[in-house]
Amino acid sequence: MGGTRGVFIFRRIILYLLGIIIIVFISTPTAILSTIQYVDVFGVFDFKWFENLPYGQFMKNHAPPLIILTIN
Numbered sequence: 918m919g920g921t922r923g924v925f926i927f928r929r930i931i932l933y934l935l936g937i938i939i940i941v942f943i944s945t946p947t948a949i950l951s952t953i954q955y956v957d958v959f960g961v962f963d964f965k966w967f968e969n970l971p972y973g974q975f976m977k978n979h980a981p982p983l984i985i986l987t988i989n
Contacts, residue, residue, distance in 0.1 A: 942989050
């Protein structure tokens with residue numbers, strides 16, 4: 918990484934902050950959803966009840982990513 922010392926430090930700080938943001942906003946919602954699924958007594962977050970609805974398989978496959986995006 919060439920450039921002056923100030924640019925190097927600035928790039929390093931920006932990349933560090935970008936890494937922290939990616940870790941927080943990608944892994945944390947997934948961990949929250951898996952914990953909710955683990956403690957769910959009624960099985961609402963298993964999404965098996967979607968199978969009886971029209972387009973249920975489609976909704977069952979796409980519900981977890983949509984919930985993770987909503988948490989973000």
